[in-house]
Amino acid sequence: MNLSGVFPPIATPFDADGEVDTAAIRSNVARWMRADLRGIVALGTNGEAPLLAESESDAVIAAARDAVPRDRLFLVGTGRESTRATIDASRRAAALGADAVLVRTPSFFKPRMTPEAFVAHYAAVADAVRAPVILYNYPAVTGVTFTPDAIARLAGHANIAGIKETSTDASEIAAYLDAASGHDFAVLAGSAPSFYAALCLGVRGGILAAACIVPRLCVQLFDAFNAGDHATARDLQRRLIPIASAVTTGFGVPGLKAALQLAGYVGGPPRPPLHAAPVEAVRTIEGALSSLREFL
Amino acid sequence: MNLSGVFPPIATPFDADGEVDTAAIRSNVARWMRADLRGIVALGTNGEAPLLAESESDAVIAAARDAVPRDRLFLVGTGRESTRATIDASRRAAALGADAVLVRTPSFFKPRMTPEAFVAHYAAVADAVRAPVILYNYPAVTGVTFTPDAIARLAGHANIAGIKETSTDASEIAAYLDAASGHDFAVLAGSAPSFYAALCLGVRGGILAAACIVPRLCVQLFDAFNAGDHATARDLQRRLIPIASAVTTGFGVPGLKAALQLAGYVGGPPRPPLHAAPVEAVRTIEGALSSLREFL
Amino acid sequence: MNLSGVFPPIATPFDADGEVDTAAIRSNVARWMRADLRGIVALGTNGEAPLLAESESDAVIAAARDAVPRDRLFLVGTGRESTRATIDASRRAAALGADAVLVRTPSFFKPRMTPEAFVAHYAAVADAVRAPVILYNYPAVTGVTFTPDAIARLAGHANIAGIKETSTDASEIAAYLDAASGHDFAVLAGSAPSFYAALCLGVRGGILAAACIVPRLCVQLFDAFNAGDHATARDLQRRLIPIASAVTTGFGVPGLKAALQLAGYVGGPPRPPLHAAPVEAVRTIEGALSSLREFL
Amino acid sequence: MNLSGVFPPIATPFDADGEVDTAAIRSNVARWMRADLRGIVALGTNGEAPLLAESESDAVIAAARDAVPRDRLFLVGTGRESTRATIDASRRAAALGADAVLVRTPSFFKPRMTPEAFVAHYAAVADAVRAPVILYNYPAVTGVTFTPDAIARLAGHANIAGIKETSTDASEIAAYLDAASGHDFAVLAGSAPSFYAALCLGVRGGILAAACIVPRLCVQLFDAFNAGDHATARDLQRRLIPIASAVTTGFGVPGLKAALQLAGYVGGPPRPPLHAAPVEAVRTIEGALSSLREFL
DSSP states (O other): OOOOEEEOBOOOOBOTTSOBOHHHHHHHHHHHTTSOOSEEEESSGGGTGGGSOHHHHHHHHHHHHHHSOTTSEEEEEOOOSSHHHHHHHHHHHHHTTOSEEEEEOOOTTGGGOOHHHHHHHHHHHHHHOSSOEEEEEOHHHHSOOOOHHHHHHHHTOTTEEEEEEOOOBHHHHHHHHHHHTTSSOEEEEOOGGGHHHHHHHTOOEEEOGGGGTOHHHHHHHHHHHHTTOHHHHHHHHHHHHHHHHIIIIITHHHHHHHHHHHTTSOOOOOOTTSOOOOHHHHHHHHHHHHTTGGGO | OOOOEEEOBOOOOBOTTSOBOHHHHHHHHHHHTTSOOSEEEESSGGGTGGGSOHHHHHHHHHHHHHHSOTTSEEEEEOOOSSHHHHHHHHHHHHHTTOSEEEEEOOOTTGGGOOHHHHHHHHHHHHHHOSSOEEEEEOHHHHSOOOOHHHHHHHHTOTTEEEEEEOOOBHHHHHHHHHHHTTSSOEEEEOOGGGHHHHHHHTOOEEEOGGGGTOHHHHHHHHHHHHTTOHHHHHHHHHHHHHHHHIIIIITHHHHHHHHHHHTTSOOOOOOTTSOOOOHHHHHHHHHHHHTTGGGO | OOOOEEEOBOOOOBOTTSOBOHHHHHHHHHHHTTSOOSEEEESSGGGTGGGSOHHHHHHHHHHHHHHSOTTSEEEEEOOOSSHHHHHHHHHHHHHTTOSEEEEEOOOTTGGGOOHHHHHHHHHHHHHHOSSOEEEEEOHHHHSOOOOHHHHHHHHTOTTEEEEEEOOOBHHHHHHHHHHHTTSSOEEEEOOGGGHHHHHHHTOOEEEOGGGGTOHHHHHHHHHHHHTTOHHHHHHHHHHHHHHHHIIIIITHHHHHHHHHHHTTSOOOOOOTTSOOOOHHHHHHHHHHHHTTGGGO | OOOOEEEOBOOOOBOTTSOBOHHHHHHHHHHHTTSOOSEEEESSGGGTGGGSOHHHHHHHHHHHHHHSOTTSEEEEEOOOSSHHHHHHHHHHHHHTTOSEEEEEOOOTTGGGOOHHHHHHHHHHHHHHOSSOEEEEEOHHHHSOOOOHHHHHHHHTOTTEEEEEEOOOBHHHHHHHHHHHTTSSOEEEEOOGGGHHHHHHHTOOEEEOGGGGTOHHHHHHHHHHHHTTOHHHHHHHHHHHHHHHHIIIIITHHHHHHHHHHHTTSOOOOOOTTSOOOOHHHHHHHHHHHHTTGGGO
16 A cells, blocks of 8 residues: 555534535545545544544445545544444444544553554454554554554554554654554654654655645655755745644644635534634635745 | 442443343342442443443443432433434433433544633533533543633532532542532532542532442541541541552553452453453552451 | 741842842741741752742752741752762752752653662762752653652662652642651642642642632641641632742742732832733733732 | 854763762763864753752863864854743853753743743843844753744844754754844754755754764764765664664663663763663663764
8 A cells, every 4th residue: 555645634524513524524625635645544533533433434445435436545543442332333334435544542541552552453443444544643642652662563463554643753754664664654744844854764755634624735745855856845845834734732622624625625614612713713824825826 | 319338339230241231230139238328320430431332331330220220320321422412321221210311522633622611512402401410520531620710600509419529639529619609519529539528628428439339437447537536537538548649540450350259259250352450460459458347 | 856847948039130149048938937837948949949040049948047936847949950969069058057958850851760860869968968858749840750660769768858749649648648648748739739739648738839829828728638628628718829829830930039029028020031921911910819819 | 154064062070979970071072073073062951961969060061161173163052941940050151161061941930931921031031142043943852842933033033053952853953044144143953864855955063962972974974964964964863763763762861871871872871760771771872882883
């Protein structure tokens, strides 16, 4: 599985009644597919996956699958707190057409989430599911992380394809790359503000919230880097930071949805307890987008 | 609703196939009811609630409800990440006979969990559910907390009965008590190591993991305090700390289940990614229990 | 050494040129001594000790010593990052008349501050200095803390008299008391918002920033507790919290100095990089003080 | 001032009596100067600066100055908690021949260390001292950090030359570079494990503990990067990580001193409360060094 490239972790639009809007998913995905993205990720953090019922998750997967051509990759977030629910969700996603599943670290019982617990959890999932498994590390949200040693042990599993590393810590990214060296294991950047630095370190691509809004900026950065044009890549990285920060650390999913709306996609309201981005946030996002119209 | 007293937040036993063991729930609860506990809490953190499917949650509720006499209180954890799923779970619990629902703070989207988001979330749940709602704050696990101002606003809601405050911070407990003064709103201690201190500050009772193991010790502490016998209460508190720490911060749910087994209840294995407590943990717990046989 | 009672950790006033104002120290201390305080602490955190030169520290000690009658206790903060500098400062303080020295945990090299490092550090200081040593734990500021085991080992040292525990965690306070039981070792509360809870748990007194402002409120709380009058103690605790929070977590040393000025002491400006409390802070403090005039 | 290049933040050796060993400083520095380093930093964190008396600091500066040729840069750490002590130490360092002073953020009164407080502090120091000022940010140790906005405001000061950014967060490094763009302000990497990533982002050089041990490895990495040879730079970065981690996050100053000894410098014991690295740490360091003999 060739994971090299840029993936937007797509938002889940809701209609006026708060229900999943599958038509909007299809139209949004169709538009994303006009950019040279490697594929998409459905049901990640930005897809408000923790706020969806299991049946809603299935509906999102089915709708998005429809709209992703077979030469692109369709990744689906299936992490749950229990190993058995993760396996169940992953099997359903695979049956519905996911090319790979992206499994966030369980984290509710933080002090118990030792390297051994993670290795056992991911091995069990990878053994039980036909689709390749991609680890998903998001320490700022979960409060847990992988040791490099756990990465080394999991990178050798035949059905584990890589990791989305959302931390922006260059030292940790380098440690994971080192731990996985010699294995067919792709480290993917999970944060747009450090995408270029992560590419320098050796990651193969990125799953970037900002790629929902300015996919062409992310793809051009990726292409410039691969062409050895560091000056252009660094410059594009600099231009990417304000909008990337606004739709993640700055205003979160509500910010992402407001930005989608401004960029001509269907964003819509987030699901409570999330609330729509406040007016000033929308204005900040508009400002960040104003100089990036060419990349929408 | 009189919440004064001690409640064990009961474990969820699984059978050899990893399925919910409803017979064990009934027998465990029946035994707890022989102590002078105010009631029980099902599906809290110690009940591994985040690891159960919705249908399993319902089975746990039904089994436990059967075993709790009507003159005791039967509280059920129903917190989910989305407001709508929380309402749905709370309504089902009420329909299955819960006397009140205990709703943990949503926390996945931490930076968005403002006081306003919490007030809106809990007001929506309390408006939509017939059973009284008890807030559940567990900052060490969730990474979010209530401001005293949020407590003050929620304490006045007619269908919000109180809070389980799991933090051991005397300053925060005092601030919540102060914020709620003038309202019919019960602050309950959620940590056994600070139960006596919390009683001094004015909490009405406690939901204490240690009460699963040594219910009589917790009840005697509570009674001594209420009788004005601070010396005895303080001494019982001191005796309570080692076992209380072992089954929470020390070894977590696996420790609680090992302790249950040692105390003659059905404990059984936790559900992966949790794993059984290691041998040394079991030995530590045995040590802590050896001088507490009279309180089992 | 009888440490039972209330101690204000006094501020260090500076004159218009930013120099230590020894006359103001004398007049402030003289006024504090009119309340039934057990003594004072000079050169604690609230004394801006980390901002003073060694020669200035000596001047503060000399001035304060003058103003403290011999039947009260005069404690002096002498913690430095190195063991040798701590010994040197402690010896100088003892020579200048300190009844005991209060030694904050070194913390700059956090990951190296193991229980063993602390035990060696404090034993070396206690061995080298004639005046009794009081440990000073302030985890919220230093990022390090004592394990109960370290307390147990230090509590037996003949020249270690106790600890100022600034954390408000009832569980940690209880663990320290338990670790020190059987030794002549006084645990003193270091935070006014949890003073009453800490007294319930068994601390012998308190070193409380709020006692600089409302000494009589703190002393009455202490006396009520010792008279077994929990209701009064709890009520006084509740009245104490707003001003106590304002001069510590709320507005820090600048808040304390503003409050001193409002209460009729010499407060004056803090030393840069600290800056005077902003106008709104002063207003909040005024509000908190308005109902406490009787305790000034 | 051309800060492009690699600087070791040198250790402070102590003799058998625990006194500063100025002869060892001279011989160590003379040996470092045989590598193509841009200069050295004395009295940084690795120089145990917080454990030295003011007179000892002066002795270290004088000894090191002697051994640094005039075509290299001699930087001296002079940060203190108070603005006035920082100015005083900086003036003394300048008088003793420092080419620039490196001023760590004050941090004891953390919640008061607002962007405004930092801007005022650094402007006051830069105004009062003849030598150029370099900011020094070390959030993992201090618990405080600069906002990009504070960097933007300070970067324009005529006497502020740059920043040592010790965080390994690629997003923060990028934000500082962006904030300072348009000013003559050098961002220097402060962590060897992220040196290459930081160079990609645009930093001009590095102050790296690992450069005390394997100066030629750091310099070759720097040169390869500047020659556009990313493959070599990335490979050298990978080889650098184990020893770099061992002498910082792994075993701290005791690890650095053990490594110095193994590499043929005078390391010697750290000053209490620091203690010599344990045997296993020394063995780990030996292992990390075994394949790097060519770079010593």
